[in-house]
Amino acid sequence: MERISEAEAAVMAVLWDASPLSAQDVIKRAPAERGWSANTVKTLLARLVAKNAVAHEEDGNRYLYRPLVARGDYVDGESRRLIDRLFGGRLTPLVAHLAERDALSNEEIAEIEALLKGLKS
Structure with a gap:
């Protein structure tokens, strides 16, 4: 697996605590002190998918994300x-x-x- 950044690790922590989650669920659970926008969280999720650290599956008109790395x-x-x-x-x-x-x-x-x-x- 490609190395993940500190910000990506914060998203992984959310997914390790509960998954699968939609992007909106991750946004709600992300540390408030980070002050991330919805677009930032979605970008981080996309990077994690590209790095094979996170998988996503379609659920209606949204994706559900789950960690591939323990x-x-x-x-x-x-x-x-x-x-x-x-x-x-x-x-x-x-x-x-x-x-x-x-x-x-x-x-x-x-x-x-x-x-x-x-x-x-």
Whole structure:
């Protein structure tokens, strides 16, 4: 699949939460702070269809859209790209960077510790 933009990802998030949806439904559910017009949302949907990230089917005089890419698969790919681009493909430097910047709360540290314990057993 071709990479999707941040705006396209926001449309995907709407479709991952509920689908199939018409363009009008996506417009209603799109984040209000984006201030998108109906034409903008329709353009983003068309791009996602062209990228094979979204499928559409006719439903009377409208199309219904549904994601072809699972949210987990998208997150996996974007996470891998970030780690590859910024940390040479290694996760440890990312965690170290966050820890050094005090970006991890005590709760997050406890979650990481629990995750590591689970992976060891």
